[in-house]
Amino acid sequence: MPSDDRRLQPRRKPRQVRAELTRERILTAAAHVFAEYGYAAGTTNRIAERARVSIGSLYQYFPNKDAVLAELLVRHIDRGAWTWADQLDLSAGSLEATVRALVRDAIDHHSDDPQLLRIMIEEASFSQALLDTIDRHGRNRVGQVRDVLARHPDVHVRDLDTAAELIVFTVELNTHKVMADPRSIPAETLENELVDMVTRYLRGER
């Protein structure tokens, strides 16, 4: 249960290189532990143990457990925004090419550690600030996609905003789901089918 009066700042900021390294070790360990055990069972002691760091050190750089996941999430989002900005340049080609760029971006982006990502998205119901961050990021993405679609002559849909939201959801959710279950569709097939589905949808053929 999140409470609003919690400390948000760590009690110490790293000033030596050694400290920065410890912080990184903790974050790396946390990523693995959360991915393996989930958020609830990924205890702070386990994280510290895996990072070969005492539990006390963990709490010197993170005010609480939530803050560790929060930092991982923020980093992931930042990295994501970066990648997507690159892809935007590719939006000059055919509609299919544009869609493929979007799909491929989602797949590449989630290949890292789908399990951890699942945890981050699903279990992120812990802090309003973080939820807002995720939300803003989502809306940003939807907005960017909408703008790209708006400029494309082959797009024929009833409502641009709805279409943008729907395809972003569809691409991201399907990618999550498929990447999390190895017995499912292979990534390449997923890419082709998603591209087909979304492209045909946007063309508005009947």
Place this chain on the structure above:
Amino acid sequence: MPSDDRRLQPRRKPRQVRAELTRERILTAAAHVFAEYGYAAGTTNRIAERARVSIGSLYQYFPNKDAVLAELLVRHIDRGAWTWADQLDLSAGSLEATVRALVRDAIDHHSDDPQLLRIMIEEASFSQALLDTIDRHGRNRVGQVRDVLARHPDVHVRDLDTAAELIVFTVELNTHKVMADPRSIPAETLENELVDMVTRYLRGER
């Protein structure tokens, strides 16, 4: 963390009407509490309190906390299988009508309590038996959809199994997401757009 040697049976089966009622009260309360607090923070004491039942009573009809969520999940799945069986009769019409039946089914089915459903799906990583149940149910559904598609003359896709899996995922995941966020697309719009997208995909137009 689940252990395999846990008791699976409750210590007592209800023999009087009174007892059956208590059991139902507990399940209803659990549904609300899980939906409101999530699984981890939805404590057994909270459930008992909400059900106006002592914590002891809860543990007379359920061997442990997991079993409560498991029962909710099984009931949900059973109810789902029922509904879907109905819709199968409608599969004689046009492709769009068939797809619409599928989409509408998903939406109706999740209107009940999307929040609870989210918990059940996402947080259900607690028991292999339950995971298997969910998995079997999923495959069943995909299989049924594939059979319906196979019989339809207008369906042109590279691979039936892949297509069936993709559209079941797409419809269910989008429905979850949209129903869980009230600020998002309205249900009616979602229905129309999903129908369009899936139908065009299945027709294989280019």
Place this chain on the structure above:
DNA sequence: CACTATTGTGAGTAATAGCTCAGCTCTTTG
């Protein structure tokens, strides 16, 4: 009505998790 079976109670237990802090080691600095 008396006796038994069933159902309900809730204070208490054991385990576990997040987190603290007094004191240690290591690095920097003058």
Place this chain on the structure above:
DNA sequence: CAAAGAGCTGAGCTATTACTCACAATAGTG
């Protein structure tokens, strides 16, 4: 090289939670 500050430690405190059990209350039965 010594003093000061930064970084690190881990035993243990506090809070919380799933769960138990001895007992009380209620319902069925002859």
